Amino acid sequence: MSNKNTQKDPFVRIVRRSSMPIPLAWTIRGISMLLALLLSALLIYTITKLDPIEVYKSMFNGVFGNKMRSWNTFKDVAFLLCISVGLAPAFKMRFWNIGAEGQVLMGGIATAACMLYLAALPTPLLFLCMIASSLLAGALWALIPAAFKANFGTNETLFTLMMNYVAIQITSFLVSKWENPFGSNTVGIINSLTRAGWFPSVGGQKYGLNVIIVLVLTVFMxxxxxxxxxxxxxxxxxxxxNTARYAGINVKKTMIRTMLISGAVCGLAGFVAVSGASHTISVDTAGGRGFTAIIVAWLSKFNTPMMILVSLLIVFLENGADRIATDFGLNEHASEIISAIILFFVLGSEFFINYKLVFRSKREEVTE
Amino acid sequence: MQNNIAVRFENITKTFGSVKANNKISFDIRKGEILSLLGENGSGKTTLMNMLSGIYYPDEGEIFVDGKPVTITSPKDAFSCGIGMIHQHFKLIDVFSAAENIVLGLDEKGNYDRKKVAAKIKEICDRYGFNINPDRKVYDMTVSEKQTLEIVKVLYRGADILILDEPTAVLTPQETEKLFAVIRNMRDHGKSVVIITHKLHEVLSVSDRVAILRKGEYIGTVDTIDATEMTLTEMMVGKKIELDIERPEPENLREALSVRNLTCINDEGVKVLDSIEFSAYSGEILGIAGISGCGQKELLEAIAGLQKVYGGSIMFHPSDGKKSKELVGKTPRQIAKLGVSLSFVPEDRLGMGLVGSMGMTENMMLKSYNSGHSPFIATRKPKRLAEKIHDELEVVTPSLNTPVKKLSGGNVQKVLVGRELSCDPTVLMTAYAVRGLDINTSYAIYHLLNEQKKKGVAVIFVGEDLDVLLELSDRILVLCGGRVSGILDGRTTTKEEVGLLMTKLGGKVGADNE
Incomplete structure (x- = not known):
């Protein structure tokens, strides 16, 4: 036992944990959140010499500061959540639908078209048309890659991604066709006088219906x-x-049906965005949310109730970052660093929940 | 330190999560001996040897090679200590030649000198009695040739201690004999050879000493001369076990399934099944033997409706004398709708028979979830079934909702077999039903199969252990290269006869196109 020290053990090894009690896991997540805030505070102070507490306060203020801001936040969460919920069935099937962006746009286009051409219809009928057409448009946009994958085994990731760009081009074509006023290259607020096809306010909140629709959808999903x-x-x-085939499941049918649902829900998100929020259509209607929703879906491990929390966190970070950028005259990127740090720590905490590190010194204690 | 000790383990411990795979294991490997490392699946044999070959690193304890303590953190470290391991799954590059595979990863200075390498390979081959062609590509090789190449590769690196992980699992009896001859040769040249195995008769025929592990603990080492199958099993399992498989006389034989001229072609255009003809009778166990990849999987899948059939017919004859039914061209669900009660325990348990991320309850409804008209799944019946299987087959699981992929191999198999037997099959097909199971569970499964046979079920049993096939089956169908090379009477045939048919079609050499 004399030559123990001549051995060169690895300094640190990563070992998978068998399991972790749920309260402990949440404690780790909480601690990592605190650490993230501390590190960002340090960074804020060293770079900008601002009081980090003030910065955090303004961040929170910007998101939940008053009723209007809160509802604005809820609207953003609802939109992001709606797309994430749409991705859930596809991702659960390991069908990597990264075409939500395009499916949302198609739903938005369908809604805008109804608002423009069918404005004379009675409100219930108009809404029925908007809902049906947005569902159909989103579903169609998802059906194309799904049918190709089911029949020819094409790669769905590339296919759905490409479909986004087609959708963007279609949108941009229609924007130029529908532009108002002429030459502005925007569609402008549709039906700004009649408000035909606009969400009615619920309980005095103009975004109330957005939140209700999406929450109901989440529960259903x-x-x-x-x-x-x-x-x-x-x-x-x-x-x-193979297991599915063994069980007698028609894989093709399941794949196509699931993607129809996934696309339809994303299309409905486009409806909510156009009819319930912006009342216009542009190539930015989806605004990259179709991609952010992928992060939401993964972070919540495709668990729909969890998606509510995660989309809230992401919207909080983004809107909060915007706020501090204006409040303190910071460069927008500076505030994005803060959200990046927080996201990084949240993801990192999952590593410590699943694995533990074993250090060399610990091993020697055990052997001696 | 004694001179004849090649490797010494001292208090080696390795844990995975909460499982102690190896607990304070200490023993020696001597120079110039063949040591069998015997233990059931999950007893920690491979884990221990993986630590010697640098795949894992021990949590505690020390390894001495030639009396000096060593730290082995990578296979490279292992080679520099003269240790080489031949894994169960070969680690060869298919598109490289034998010589290229051998020199791959070596840090030799200078250019790749084909002649020098070939000469050195030839020298190794001559010394130990191997036979390989250095220019032959790996994809052209048979399993046995690949194994030989792995051994030569390790010897080329100057290994004095060779570890072979379940080397005979993929070999025919004849190839096994050849391998054992080479291993004895290596021992006589002073090499230490460790064979990881759970086959008792091989242990007895080839090794000098046997080290036994049980559930991660070191039980002891015995000289093979003093050992018998009974004593070894007792050490391995921890209690006396009846090693006889009963074989009741088949009763009321009735043709249940007739396969005629069945041909299947895979995606690459290769005939994986070629004009297969046989009948399966209710009340008997039909064993299917063959080197792995000779069409066993395809045959069972074709019957189950999972394999595209190119030609031929599979007729199912119901017991009530109704009209026979054609199964070719039907999906599994259509077959079930015909009233054909077909149970199938596939080879790939978690990749085909079960859903790994789901618990026992959810797996119980895999085939039956679609019954009834409600759009919602009914969980009461599957839950009761899960509880029943859990109790009757003694499945060890934290809860009925624990993902089955977290269970041990034996328990996974119990869940699958339990479900497949629960639906009162007329035809029961099992592929490698006892692979990875401990002796107790294996015998429990043989017993279950015999019970089904007595109930009048037509049992088709694809096996890899010829001894078991010979003891259990009423008839043995031997597959070779996708063809039936013979159907033998399980009571009168011999291992050699089966082995010969496994490599040659009815005595003729014809399987070289693989």
Missing amino acids: FIYLKYTKQGYEIAVVGESV
């Missing part, structure tokens, strides 16, 4: 994925196509 036969099929196909 949760039930659909967890308790229905189709939800079960999605889970089996996602786990292993």
Whole structure:
């Protein structure tokens, strides 16, 4: 036992944890959040010499400072959540639908078209048209890559991604066709006088309906994925196509049906964005949310109720960052650094929940 | 330190999560001996050897090579200590030639000198009695040739201690004998050879000493001369076990399934099944033997409706004398709708038979979830079934909702077999039903199969252990290169006869196109 010190053990090794009690996992997540805030505070102070507490205060203020800001936040969360919920069934099936951006745009275009051409219809009928057409448009945009994958085994990631650009081009063509006033190259607020096809305010809140629709959708999607036969099929196909075939599941049918649902919900998000929020259509209607929703879906491990929390966090970070940028005259990128640090720590905490580090010194204690 | 000790383990401990794979293991490997490392699946044999070959690093304890303590953190470290391991799954590059695979990863200075390498390979081959062609590409090689190449590769690196992980699992009896001859040759040249195995008769025929592990603990080492199958099993399992498989006489034989002229072609255009003809009778166990990849998987999948059939027919004959039904061209669900109760335990348990991320309850409904008209899944029945299987087959799981992929291999198999037996099959197909299971569970499964046979089920049993096939089956169908090379009576045939048919079609050499 004399030559123990001559051995060169690895300094640190990564070992997978068997399991971790849920309260402890949440404690780790909480601690990592605190650490993120501390590190950002340090960074804020060293770079800008601003009081970090003030910065955080203004961040919170910008997001939940008053009723209007809060509702604005809820509107943003609802939109992001709606797309994430749309991605949930596809991702659960391991069908990497990164075409939400395009599906949202198609839904938005359909809604805008209804608002423009069918404004004379009675309100319930108009809404029915908008909902139906946005669902159809989103579903169609998802059906194309799904059908190709089911029949020819094409790669869905590339395909859905490309479909985004087609959707953007279509939008930009229609914007020039529908532009108002002439030469502005924007569609402008549609039906700004009649407000035909605009969401009615609910309980005095103009974004109330957005939140209600999306929350109901979230609950439905949760039930659909967890308790229905189709939800079960999605889970089996996602786990292993061979197992699905063995179980007698029609894989092609499941794939196409699931993508129709996924696309339809994303299309509905376009409807909510156009009819319920912006009342216009442009290439920025989706605004990259189709991609942010991918992060939301993964961070919440495709669990729909969890998506509410995660989209809230992401919207909070983004809107908060905007706020401090204006409040303190910071460069926008400076505030983005803060959100990046927080996201990084949130992701990093998952590593420590799943793995532990074993250091050399610990090993020697054990052997001696 | 004694001179004849090649490797000494001292208090080696390795844990994975909460599982102690190896607990304070200490023993020696001598120079110039063949040591069998015997233990059931999950007893920690491979883990221990992986630490010697640099794949894992021990949590505690020390390894001495030639009396000096060593730190092995990578296979490279292992080679510099003269240790080489031949893994169960070969680590070769298919498109490279034998010689290229051998020199791959070596840090030799200068250019790749083809002649020098070939000469050195030839020298190794001559010394130990191997036979390989250095220019042959790996994709042209048989499994046995690939294994030989792996051994030569390790010897080329100057290994004095060779570890072979389950080397005979993929070999025919004849190839196994050849391998054992080479291993004995290496021992006589002073090499230490460790064979990881759980096959008792091989242990007895080839090794000098046997080290036994059980559930991560070191039980002891015995000289092979003093050992018998009974004593070894007792050390391995921890209690006496009846090693006889019963074989009741088949009763009321009735043709349940007839396969005629069945041909399947895979995506690459290769005939994976070629004019297969046989019948399966209810009340008997039909064993299927063959080197792995000779069409066993495709045959079962074709019957289950999972394989595209190019030609031929599979007729199912119901017991109530109704009209026979054609299964070719039907999906699994259509087959089930015909009223054909077909149970299938596929080879790939988590990739085909079960959903790894789901718990026992959810796996119970895999085939039955679609019954009834409600759009919602009914969980009451599957839950009751899960509880029943959990109790009757003694499945060890934290809860019925624990993902089955977190269970041990034996428990996963119990869940799958339990579900497949629960639906009262007329035809039961199992592929490698006991692969990875401990002896107790294996015998429990044989017992279950015999029970089904007595109930009048037509059992088709694809196996890899010829001894078991010979003891369990009423008839044995031997596949070779996608063809039936013979159907033998399980009571009268011999291992050699089966082995010969596994490599040659009805005595003729014809399987070289693989």
